[in-house]
Amino acid sequence: MGQDSRDDDGVVPHLSPEEFRRLGHRMVDWIADYQARLESFPVRSQVAPGAVAAKLPAHPPEEGLGGERGWEAVFQELEDVVLPGVTHWQSPSFFAYFPANASGPAVLGELLSAGLGVQGMLWSTSPAATELETRVLDWLAELTGLPEDFRSTSARGGGVIQGTASEATLVAMVAARERVRRQGAPVDSEWVVYTSTQAHSSVLKAAMLCGVAHGAEDSAHVRLIETDARYALRADVLERAIREDLAAGRKPFFVCASVGTTSSGAVDPVRAVGEVLERTGVKAAGGWLHIDAAWAGAALVCPEHRGLLEGVEAADSLSFNPHKWLLTNFDCNAFYTRDRRALLDALSVAPEYLRNAASASGAVIDYRDWQVPLGRRFRALKLWFVLRHYGAKGLRAHIREHVRLGQCFESWVREDARFEVCAPRSLPLVCFRLKPLPGARPEDTDARNRALLERVNATGKVFLSHTVLPAVDGQPARYVLRMAIGATTTREPHVRAAWELLARTAD
Structure with a gap:
């Protein structure tokens, strides 16, 4: 057999325990800073398809980072490449789909x-x-x-x-x-x-x-x-x-x-x-x-x-x-x-x-x-x-506050004659829409609500999602908006701001 062909010196560039410690501290600081500035980002990512990939090299790196100092580039790319392409599920103004909670104790675990x-x-x-x-x-x-x-x-x-x-x-x-x-x-x-x-x-x-x-x-x-x-x-x-x-x-x-x-x-x-x-x-x-x-x-x-x-x-x-x-x-x-x-x-x-x-x-x-x-x-x-961190009392307080906020949002929808609640509120989930205009076809009402949702989400200030409820009690199937409250840091001012944005944007 011929001699192995090698173009490296046989040294694998593992992080030393001290390098790992310093980088780990810096990464935890970066995450904590991210949490502190969450509300400064558009909730839904604004990038076009392919925009993130376009910022990444087409081929894998031949040379590694070369230790702790080389990681400067990684932290910069987190800011320039990753964050613009992130939809911020942990934002207090994320009301789409269902929540995907994260918390400090969970991240540490x-x-x-x-x-x-x-x-x-x-x-x-x-x-x-x-x-x-x-x-x-x-x-x-x-x-x-x-x-x-x-x-x-x-x-x-x-x-x-x-x-x-x-x-x-x-x-x-x-x-x-x-x-x-x-x-x-x-x-x-x-x-x-x-x-x-x-x-x-x-x-x-x-x-x-x-x-x-x-x-x-x-x-x-x-x-x-x-x-x-x-x-x-x-x-x-x-x-x-x-x-x-x-x-x-x-x-x-x-x-x-x-x-x-x-x-x-x-x-x-x-x-x-x-x-x-x-x-x-x-x-x-x-x-x-x-x-x-x-x-x-x-x-x-x-x-x-x-x-x-x-x-x-x-x-x-x-x-x-x-x-x-x-x-x-x-x-x-x-x-x-x-x-x-x-x-x-x-x-x-x-x-x-x-x-x-x-x-x-x-x-x-x-x-x-x-x-x-x-x-x-x-x-x-x-x-x-x-x-261990929250205990039963803390978890109950978390759930109860979000349910209360759902009740608040439902009441604001009902007070506005332009809107209607479309299904029984479930905990903090409210399905609602703009009411049909006189003589409007069902598809016209769906189109108005679809446009409202897109205009509101395009602001970057909130993110809501939609569903289509099936025909029931003589009503046709309906396109409706979903307000799903539940992000870890969501409080009443965030929910009120979302409702005020919806009310201002509605035609």
């Missing part, structure tokens, strides 16, 4: 997770990563008033951190199908999933990934159930659909109830859905009820909002995202089940290279068996820091 560099796939690969997560999820279950059998201290339940609510729905669906199979359903059953027309698209995607749905247009295997005047799933229509499928020889096995839909924050009747599964025999055959409370679940830390989960005792799993409205930065989904055995049956694979005495003893949890990927970060640290 993320930093610590990265610094420790744990890959917590097994208990044995870092006992602290597993046991801290188990305990913190039990704390969160207690804080949100979940039944005891969703906690790790119960005989069959427990919680785990998933990346997103979409992942949680997929895990629940895979577990549901396996449980129904083990109760006698043929492997080649014609499986059917049920959720409302207003449910998140992740339910359909999970069915596609599971092979249940044969594409995004498959309405035979993913039944989207009609909603009522409040945009909540109709239990009577669900029961009719299930009975039709049973009579046709299909296998109903999974229902997803939404607690806080993406469009309007609607809450499905969990108790009534559970009763349908009992009456139709789906529950007895192993069928699964999952609750997707991705956004609204954070409100459960306040006892006055726990009615959102009326009937939760009928559910097999539930998930919500602390990374939406509970001050914990993305990604962090709290997934709970009362049947962890079903997850293990569906997801456990044990190659020789992962076998170890602790796992074989059955005395530990290996969270790799509770999720789709093998590897996992030490995400519990940031949730732990948030719970």
Whole structure:
């Protein structure tokens, strides 16, 4: 063999501990300064497509930064390249979609997770990563008033951190199908999933990934159930659909109830859905009820909002995202089940290279068996820091203030004769629009509201999003604006300024 060709001196330019310390301090200072000047930026990025890429070299660097001093260029590029292309989700005037909270304690937890560099796939690969997560999820279950059998201290339940609510729905669906199979359903059953027309698209995607749905247009295997005047799933229509499928020889096995839909924050009747599964025999055959409370679940830390989960005792799993409205930065989904055995049956694979005495003893949890990927970060640290820093009182104050602000905004909309509220307010989420002008066609009203939204967002002072509410009670489908209050630093002056901008800009 010929001699290796090398054009380097064999030295890898790692940062020394002292260089890392100085750069780390500077980066934390930069982040703190960014937080302090958040309100000086346009909330929605103003750059054109391709503008960020145009500022970056087409080819990777041959030479590295050469140590600490070379990082000056990086900090300058953060200002010149990155920040102009950022939509500032942490701005107190970000009212689009749903919030994606970050907070100081959560960021510190993320930093610590990265610094420790744990890959917590097994208990044995870092006992602290597993046991801290188990305990913190039990704390969160207690804080949100979940039944005891969703906690790790119960005989069959427990919680785990998933990346997103979409992942949680997929895990629940895979577990549901396996449980129904083990109760006698043929492997080649014609499986059917049920959720409302207003449910998140992740339910359909999970069915596609599971092979249940044969594409995004498959309405035979993913039944989207009609909603009522409040945009909540109709239990009577669900029961009719299930009975039709049973009579046709299909296998109903999974229902997803939404607690806080993406469009309007609607809450499905969990108790009534559970009763349908009992009456139709789906529950007895192993069928699964999952609750997707991705956004609204954070409100459960306040006892006055726990009615959102009326009937939760009928559910097999539930998930919500602390990374939406509970001050914990993305990604962090709290997934709970009362049947962890079903997850293990569906997801456990044990190659020789992962076998170890602790796992074989059955005395530990290996969270790799509770999720789709093998590897996992030490995400519990940031949730732990948030719970310890804010405590239950601080978290409740955070939620209650935003709900109050939602009430304020709703009242301002109702007081202006040009506007109307288009759906029942859900916590701090308000769906509203300009009223139709006399004789206007529905598409004309939609166009006026679309133009209003774009004009307001173009100012850079706020960022709101929209949805289309389906036809109901004789009204056609409507394009509406969404005011989703929930950013970490949002206060009443920010909400009032947003309303005043809307009122001034409206024609």
